[in-house]
Amino acid sequence: MPPPLILDPAQLDCTNPLAGRAEIEQALPQRYEFALLDGIVLFDRERAVCAGYHDVREDAFWVRGHIPGRPLFPGVLMIEAAAQLASFVHKRLVPDAGFLGFLGVDHVKFRGMVQPPCRFLVVGRATQLRLRRLVCEAQGFVGATMVFEAEITGMAV
Numbered sequence: 401m402p403p404p405l406i407l408d409p410a411q412l413d414c415t416n417p418l419a420g421r422a423e424i425e426q427a428l429p430q431r432y433e434f435a436l437l438d439g440i441v442l443f444d445r446e447r448a449v450c451a452g453y454h455d456v457r458e459d460a461f462w463v464r465g466h467i468p469g470r471p472l473f474p475g476v477l478m479i480e481a482a483a484q485l486a487s488f489v490h491k492r493l494v495p496d497a498g499f500l501g502f503l504g505v506d507h508v509k510f511r512g513m514v515q516p517p518c519r520f521l522v523v524g525r526a527t528q529l530r531l532r533r534l535v536c537e538a539q540g541f542v543g544a545t546m547v548f549e550a551e552i553t554g555m556a557v
Contacts, residue, residue: 402511402546402549403539403549405523405539405546406449406523406524406525406537406539407442407449407451407523409451409521409523409541409543409544410544412441412442412451412521413441414439414441414453414519414521416441417439417440417441418439418440418441418442418443419439419440419443419452420438420439421435421438421439423440424437424438424439424440424452424488427487427488427491427492428484428487428488428491429499430484433460433461434480435484436454436477436480436481436484437452437453437454437481437484437485437488437522438452438453438454438455439452439453440452440488441453443489443492445492445493447525448489448493448525448526448529449523449524449525449526450485450488450489450492450523450524450525451485451521451522451523451524452481452485452488452521452522453519453520453521453522454481454519454520454522455517455518455519455520456473456514456515456516456517456518456519456520457516457517458471458516458517460516462474462477463516470515471515471516472513472514472515473513473514473515473516473520475508475510475548478510478514478520478522478540478547478548479505479508479550479552480502481520481522481540482522482524482536482538482540482548482550482552483502483505483552483554485522485523485524485536485538486500486524486526486534486536486538486552486554487499487500487502487554489524489526489534489536490526490529490534490554490556493526493529494529494531494556497531497532497556498556498557499556499557500534500554500555500556500557501554501555501556501557502552502554503533503553503554503555504552504553505550505551505552505553506550506551506553507549507550507551508548508549508550509548509549509550510547510548511545511546511547511548511549512542512545512546512547512548513547514540514542514547514548518542518543519542520540520541520542520547521540521541521542522538522539522540522541522548523538523539523540523541524536524537524538524539524552525537527551531556532555532556533553533554533555533556534552534553534554534555535551535552535553536551536552536553536554537549537550537551538550538551538552
């Protein structure tokens with residue numbers, strides 16, 4: 401049974417992002433194939449909640465080999481997208497802390513397939529926030545369907 405929703409994805413407007421690639425690159429060091437956030441659509445400082453998306457494309461670097469004839473967005477890239485969202489949250493809440501490095505992932509469940517072309521929406525909520533550490537609940541969606549959940553831990557490096 402899926403956990404309670406952090407946010408209802410149907411209530412998010414992805415047509416007018418608060419931050420696009422240029423703004424995301426100011427907060428995160430990932431580039432090229434590993435820039436897995438295409439837009440940030442919600443940032444709620446009071447609740448420490450954020451939502452962003454990655455457009456899963458048919459010409460992505462992994463499509464040819466994962467899985468030939470039936471490409472599936474790799475789970476490890478879902479985790480990476482969630483970690484990047486957590487890092488974005490930390491940077492916005494603790495701007496002087498530096499880059500948030502990926503420290504761990506717990507309670508991961510993959511609940512559905514993500515196939516191109518689609519929009520993978522990732523939602524996160526900081527549950528522990530310190531100057532040098534963040535723990536963030538994350539959920540991933542395609543449309544209204546939760547396809548992924550995890551707890552991401554990061555440390556400022």
